[in-house]
Amino acid sequence: MKTFNICTPLLQVSQVDSDRLNLSASLDRDSGGKNTTPTETTSLLSKEGSQYGMLSFIFSQLGNAPGIGFINGLAQDAMVEIIKTGPVPNHLSFVMDGNRRFAKQHDLKLQEGHLSGSEALASVLGCCFKIGVKQVTVYAFSIENFNRSQDEIDTIFDLLKSKLAYISYSGEFCEKSGVKIKIIGNRSLIPPDILKDLEEIERITANYGEHTLFVASPYTSRDDIVHSITQIVSKVKDGNLAIDDINEGEIEKNFYYEGEAEKVDIVVRTSGHTRLSDYMLWQCHQESVIEYSNVLWPNFRFYHTWWVIFKWSYYKNMILRDAETMQLKKISQEDAKKRYSDPIRNMDHPPYASVTK
Numbered sequence: 001m002k003t004f005n006i007c008t009p010l011l012q013v014s015q016v017d018s019d020r021l022n023l024s025a026s027l028d029r030d031s032g033g034k035n036t037t038p039t040e041t042t043s044l045l046s047k048e049g050s051q052y053g054m055l056s057f058i059f060s061q062l063g064n065a066p067g068i069g070f071i072n073g074l075a076q077d078a079m080v081e082i083i084k085t086g087p088v089p090n091h092l093s094f095v096m097d098g099n100r101r102f103a104k105q106h107d108l109k110l111q112e113g114h115l116s117g118s119e120a121l122a123s124v125l126g127c128c129f130k131i132g133v134k135q136v137t138v139y140a141f142s143i144e145n146f147n148r149s150q151d152e153i154d155t156i157f158d159l160l161k162s163k164l165a166y167i168s169y170s171g172e173f174c175e176k177s178g179v180k181i182k183i184i185g186n187r188s189l190i191p192p193d194i195l196k197d198l199e200e201i202e203r204i205t206a207n208y209g210e211h212t213l214f215v216a217s218p219y220t221s222r223d224d225i226v227h228s229i230t231q232i233v234s235k236v237k238d239g240n241l242a243i244d245d246i247n248e249g250e251i252e253k254n255f256y257y258e259g260e261a262e263k264v265d266i267v268v269r270t271s272g273h274t275r276l277s278d279y280m281l282w283q284c285h286q287e288s289v290i291e292y293s294n295v296l297w298p299n300f301r302f303y304h305t306w307w308v309i310f311k312w313s314y315y316k317n318m319i320l321r322d323a324e325t326m327q328l329k330k331i332s333q334e335d336a337k338k339r340y341s342d343p344i345r346n347m348d349h350p351p352y353a354s355v356t357k
Contacts, residue, residue, distance in 0.1 A: 083306065083310060087317060088133060093264050093266070101271060119298070123301045127301075140160055141219070160198075168201045182260065183199075184217075186227070212261075219256070225282060227254070263283065
């Protein structure tokens with residue numbers, strides 16, 4: 001398992017008033033921010049505390065200039081095509097951390113911080129699905145989050161229901177992109193009225209299959225593993241499963257994913273924390289890459305997502321090239337290992353390759 005710690009790539013576009021952004025527009029293009037007063041600008045730059053704070057301010061202002069949105073869209077389309085020339089990950093997973101800190105930094109209500117996070121998700125999903133990522137999992141609500149105030153819990157569930165309903169009913173996202181939505185988590189902990197609406201969303205999108213959005217809520221890995229074991233024990237007791245047939249594959253089939261998800265290629269955690277918080281502990285395997293980004297989730301947008309996928313694709317390309325070289329020249333495992341010590345800086349650009357190369 002590889003672990004990278006990334007700083008803010010390319011641009012960091014601050015969203016001071018994300019609740020005014022239109023979700024469908026966010027899915028199509030990043031707007032780049034809103035008009036910012038001098039007081040807000042001074043506060044913003046002092047809180048960012050780095051060169052990226054200045055970049056955030058500059059690009060938030062450029063986003064309002066005529067034609068910039070069009071140019072931004074062309075740039076994004078070109079960047080998508082670049083990624084498609086190389087390997088593309090099948091499954092990305094996101095720990096969406098930083099909504100509360102974002103609200104505090106920008107003197108917003110807590111609910112507005114979570115709303116800004118939901119807008120960021122729209123941009124991230126748009127990037128992933130345009131590039132060709134088949135499956136995305138988002139950590140929407142941890143079981144441990146039930147320790148928070150009831151108002152915050154209600155806000156998170158209401159936002160989850162409303163945003164998923166919007167993208168599934170409007171036809172602008174799920175139908176257009178062929179996105180199936182599936183809730184993974186302990187459904188017994190979801191309020192009945194919310195659960196009813198979420199299951200209706202699952203039903204509406206069930207026939208789509210080009211992409212899948214897994215929403216982990218409420219979820220922890222420990223609970224997922226316990227759920228799988230409980231299901232297996234029940235099957236054995238009912239005579240539907242022999243003890244000798246219990247193996248790794250059987251355990252995976254009884255997770256909340258129900259065997260529908262592929263191995264996770266990249267796990268991204270935002271906001272600078274370097275921990276997994278009881279998330280995807282089984283699904284992270286020896287070839288998974290974990291990205292720790294210092295960017296708060298509401299600021300994590302198209303360009304941040306693209307950079308994460310680009311680095312993975314670059315690294316994967318080098319593995320493919322070295323595999324071919326080892327077959328031709330019989331390079332030792334020790335020599336091959338040395339070449340990965342600092343792969344991006346020490347090696348030239350890899351040749352373009354297809355996903356199946």
